[in-house]
Amino acid sequence: MSADAPDALFRSPLHERHIALGAKFAAFGGWEMPLEYAGGGVLKEHTAVREASGVFDVSHLGKARVTGPGAAAFVNACLTNDLGRIAPGKAQYTLCCAEDGGVVDDLIAYLISDDEVFLIPNAANTAEVVRLLAAAAPEGVTVTDEHHDWAVLAVQGPQSAEVLAKLGLPTEHDYMSFEVARFGGGELIDCRTGYTGEHGYELVVPWDAAAAVWDALIEAGVRPCGLGARDTLRTEMGYPLHGQDLSLEITPVQARSGWAVGWSKPAFWGRDALTAEKAAGPRRTLRGLELTGRGIPRGHMHVYAGDELIGETTSGTFSPTKKVGIALALLDTAAGLTEGDLVQIDIRGKRTEARVVKPPFVQPSVR
CATH class of the missing domain: 3.30.70.1400 (Aminomethyltransferase beta-barrel domains)
Known part of the structure; x- marks a missing residue:
């Protein structure tokens, strides 16, 4: 697949399905993808994943x-x-x-x-x-x-195994494991992964077979969910988003992602710099912030301890589960903050109190 023009957005093989469902679209990494659907919206889609099941078209992800x-x-x-x-x-x-x-x-x-x-x-x-x-x-x-050879459908929520069983797909494999399965005469990869904190699966499907799998999932009762709900769900878990909480300027040591580094390995890209930063201690650290009152934090908002500017938010949203504003923020390690300490986020010119917490903001149900 190719875009119609050099500056055009790529589209999922399910684009027409999304239009039929009244999707509102937005650009994600050079792709035009559904943000939310008519008759639902982010709140209902978020709740469906926390309480039942939802399916996300994440075919924009690379392969x-x-x-x-x-x-x-x-x-x-x-x-x-x-x-x-x-x-x-x-x-x-x-x-x-x-x-x-x-x-x-x-x-x-x-x-x-x-x-x-x-x-x-x-x-x-x-x-x-x-x-x-x-x-x-x-x-x-x-x-x-193989970016345009495969679609990816993320089926997430406490009822996701029940849904996949209806399609004859495997559901009993362990978290972070995958199986090759057959559906509709072809093969797909069924992996126990996700980005929501819920029990779920990501199906890597041949591009031309994506519509058949999507239709079967919708017929089985899964709610279609857009990337707006995916973002609120992942933020509640404290999962980092590249370009915001991880980037060329934000190292895994600063982002508290050192658990994804094989420190004892003899070689990997960036090893010397990361080992040195780990030994010295990062100058800033990604922390969770939960508002004590009303307000919705977003990325790139200043964070203060008293009159001192100590960092900025990297991600922020309203938590549909907790009914409160939450954020991830890179804060100066020298500020010496501990869980429970109070800071202020400058939300559109108003200092709003927030408490330092350790993510996840909502208890995950991955199993």
Whole structure:
């Protein structure tokens, strides 16, 4: 698939389905994707995922494949997390870092075998991740951009297993594991992953088969959900969004994502810079903030401790579950804040009190 013009937005294979459902669209990483649907909106879609089930078209996410002798070892020497910790059939959250420790992207790696790894980067960063890996690949290892070969449907919520069972798809595999399954005469990848904090699955489906899978899910009673609800759900979990809470300027040490770094590995991109930053301690740290009163924080709002400017928010929203404003914020480590301390967020010129908390803001139900 290609866009109609160099500056046009790419579209999912389900675009016409979204139009029929009255979707409101927005640009995400160079793609035109549904933000919310008529008759629901972010609040109802968010609630459906927390209480029942919802399906997100996240086909804008990238897809890339690394193949050849020692492909997994090669990927392991580039990305931060340690593929040696998992076995084939498992998936792993990992980071692609620059040499200075900044985050080029965060992504999911599907370990298929020692000689094959399937990657799901973020939409806007797919080309760069593929470029970097291809430039570093040894002879015999091939890196292929499959961005437009696959759709991705995220079925999330406490009833998601029941829904997939209706479609004859596997549901009993462990969290962060995947199975190849058959549906409608073809194959898809059924992975126990998600970005909502709920029990759920992400289905990697051949591009041309996406409509049939989507229709079956809707017929089974799943509520279609847009990326607006996906953002409120992930913020309640404190999950970082690249470009906001992780970026080339925000390292995994600062973002408290060091758990996704294989510190004992002999090599990965950015290792020296990140090891040094970890040893010295980061100058700023990603913290959770929960408003004590009314207000809705957004990204890039100043945060104060008394009269001292100590940082800024990176993500912010109204929590539909807790009925309160919440935010992630990069705050000066030297401020010495601990959980329960009070700060102020400048929300459109008004200082609004918030309490420092440890994410997640809502207890996750992943199992």
